Amino acid sequence: MVKRRTLTQAKVLATANQLIESKGINGLTIRDLALVLDVRPQSIYNYVDSLSDLLDQVGLQFVQNVADRLTEKITGIDGDEALMAFAQEFRAACVHHRGLAPLLLDLNDNLRIPRSRKAIVQLYQDMFKPLQLDDSARVENTLYRSTLFGFIIQEIGGFFKMQGAELDERFTKVMQLAIDQTHLPADDAKN
Secondary structure, eight states, X not given: OOOXXXXXXXXXXXXXXXXXHHHOGGGOOHHHHHHHHTSOHHHHTTTOSSHHHHHHHHHHHHHHHHHHHHHHHHTTOOHHHHHHHHHHHHHHHHHHTTTTHHHHHTOOTTOOOHHHHHHHHHHHHHHHTTTTOOOTTOHHHHHHHHHHHHHHHHHHTTXXXXXXXXXXXXXXXXXXXXXXXXXXXXXXXXX
């Protein structure tokens, strides 16, 4: 059994993250986490208040990592290039972390993860505002977000028969169509 001295919050969260990646968000239990860490379940509660708190902490870390990567990818670029970079990086985060993707896509209403949800909303506001996608009254902006989220949900759900480069090409083409629609007629007159 792991001695309490070697168990840390970072180790608890990293192991929980690994379990979520393999079993999904709904597959994580304190008992399984303790088993993998080779500690008693009560030891986990030295680092989290509950399963919801554990999920919230893991979610916060994930959202922050995605936010950092998105910020890095779109820094110094704007316009259509930034919209495509955002879409590609967001998709990559969801596809590479399928177990945690429901957090970014906000697909599970049963989770009690208030800090993660707040961070997700903040992420979208922080990312969409500089990309001029924060005005929900614009149909074009809704189309971009719906296209991005819809494609990812279909991909993670296994709806596409194609894979690899063919699927990447399809994603790029679909997102380019949505990006093209974000231009208002006044934008075209300026170009």
